[in-house]
Amino acid sequence: MSMNFEPTSEAEAADIIRQAAAHAVPLAITGGGTRSGLGNSVRAERGLSTRRLSGILSYNPAEMTMSARAGTPMREIEAALAGNRQMLAFEPMDHRGVMGTSGEPTIGGVFAANVSGPRRITAGAARDHLLGIRFINGSGEAIKSGGRVMKNVTGLDLVKLLCGSHGTLGLLTEVTFKVLPLPPAAATIVAFGLDDAQAAAAMAHALAMPVEVSGAAHLTESVRYRFVGTSHPEGAATVLRLEGLPASVAVRAEKLKAAFAQVAPATVLDHEATEKLWRDIRDVKPYADGTQKPLWRVSVAPTAGHQLVAALRLQTGVDAFYDWQGGLVWLRMEADAESEMLRRFIKGIGGGHATLVRASDAVRAATPAFEPEPAPVAALSVRLKEKFDPKGIFNPGKMG
């Protein structure tokens, strides 16, 4: 008998959960399993996967919404969207590269982990695009929250609470989300040779301009060749993406390039090169290296990211690059995970948080994957967990 439950209907999933609750059997909740290494390891006897709860339920391109069962593969969602020249504007990362996993990421997994990519700085995170959910709580009850319209403040927003809860509050069975038109044109302005602090200032300046930058990343010298070729000037590459109508993108690219030209040699990448570059940034390509070197995802105020990295470089072996205008730092430690030092330094630069995305099993066992919360907030989280999962059967240990 398989150790994994793979229900094919919401009712079947609810039955399994009711049984598990009655016998206090902990369940490891997964979708496609491509990012199940996120968070602390789960103490569970059985797996419960949404893999067979699959399929797009409704897609109305004119209303820009889609509903799908949680286990629907991302490639199915993306193919349907591409057929109508639409997209998930929050650009969810594919974790398979950095985590060394295989299989099919699911839409439920994307929302359960609130996975958001470079366009987060303007378009919002996964949680900003999730309009409605159905989920099974820890008592085996099917619950709905939200709906399928863009504006909805009817009752408490359990949609946001479940998004990013890593399967610890409920089993998502259906998700309804906003989709957006693919931009008809895109370009990237690349400035070469800026150091981290100069790049932070340049990105802040660009985002203060009325040009609607939709991606702002700084690719440090050690990683830039993994992103942009050797035919360009040397040094780190600071990249700014513009998207929109062709006329807009052309005009804005000129403005931005002119602004940059005062501080560094700059060039413009076309639409095709832009798509590839930002997919690589989204998926953290330089650290999709087949190793178990500790990989941290750090979220801080945009202008603080480079201060953190500078402080760490004095103390330990670390490689890093920046997305989200410098506020999202991808850190690869060369040896130890250094969680204590990292989290102390984050406090020192004004706060934020670090998530351990990848490490060896030994390191993971000794390192809290998520940033510990202040005591009163942690107490609230515990009370909430009890209200959704009174028997504590969903992904025990995963978030704390």
Added chain:
Amino acid sequence: MPETIAFLEPKPSVLARRQQIVEDLADILPPGCLISEKRGLVPFETDAFIAYRQVPLAVALPETTAQVAAVLKYCSRYGIPVVPRGAGTSLSGGAIPQSDAVVIGLSKMSRILDVDFANRTATVQAGVTNINISEAVSADGFFYAPDPSSQLACTIGGNIGMNSGGAHCLKYGVTTNNLLGVKMVLFDGTVIELGGKALDAPGYDLLGLVCGSEGQLGIVTEATVRLLAKPEGSRPVLFGFMSSEEAGSCVAEVIGSGIIPVAIEFMDKPAIGICEAFAQAGYPMDVEALLIVEVEGSEAEMEAMLASIIAIARRHGVATIRESQSAAQAALIWKGRKSAFGATGRIADYICMDGTVPLGQLSYVLKKTSEIIDSYGLRVANVFHAGDGNMHPLILYNINDPEDAARAEAAGNDILKLCVDAGGCLTGEHGVGIEKRDLMLHQFEQVDLNQQMAARAAFDPQWIMNPSKVFPLEGRPAA
């Protein structure tokens, strides 16, 4: 007006201790921060949902987070209900007190604490008005995006409580999409901070849960919001149609085509007349329906986008197209729209509905709305955010005629049920408050509400925070 919406029964134990409570609060708060005289309490008896009134036990107007915490700690110790209040502009009765409640008003906490242009954030006290934020950063080329029509008066704390929207949310999102962090006080006086200047926070998305929780999870005292760079230019254009159906289908095609203007606002003929009389904005008076479509960017960008929108509008039989000729006229166009509720209030009393429907259902819901209104022998003016399907029928009635008022309330309930049945929801941006509380079971099953109430109880196990609101009084967990 018949009291058809019930409040919780006042707690006799609280009412009996009124004098003691007032004396204790006077000890907790600095001089000038407590109102307990009847004459002083009357201004707090209702909000913009004026059909219901309840004079509170006392009003606390704290000046600091520590004072908010001290009042809440005291109230939770004695089980005294608390009703948070910003500017009192709620259209759903979210800030209407109850006779055994202490109102905690944030109006004295109105300072902007930090503006950080490099990180594009502003940290403000909860009593800062919505417009104050944009005004404070405008000279440096930034703005705060959510723009409820009441933005001159409404506070950021109230906006967070209701997850407020506004005309320009079509492009920029509502409050929850523009909120990065809060400092808040829990029911027992515990002060917590959620989020900050980073774009996300660890753990459960408590910030997302708090935003729109209508003052039931705690009292927000400070907020960090996202600032955006102002566009190079913006221009509203008026599109007049000879039928609401044509206007509705034009909206659906504009959105479906992949063009997302900053705003698409809809007015029907009664609303056009009311707003034009107030603002003299140059709205065409000979059409049945009007769309205000705003585009932004450089001149060339606005021209390109408008050309596409005009081509679509022509396919839907547009009768009149008027571009604003100057910044002054653009301001008048928006003044007319944003004054719609106030201008309507000059000619009649009204209830403002707030249901949201899928875009494809706009024309159908408009038609059914007018049938419902006719069947009750009432009048309606429609003015709303068409781009995201957020409808605002204003049902006109006479507040001094109890039968008329009852008819208006019944018609409103029918319209909200219509919105839910069309695949939408009861409220897009105004909140449930007391107004829509008893309709919640039309949108949710009891089991859904039970889960929401369980989440609520994780924050406020005593149910003292704004307790008469949001959840139907029947079906609540036993105290």
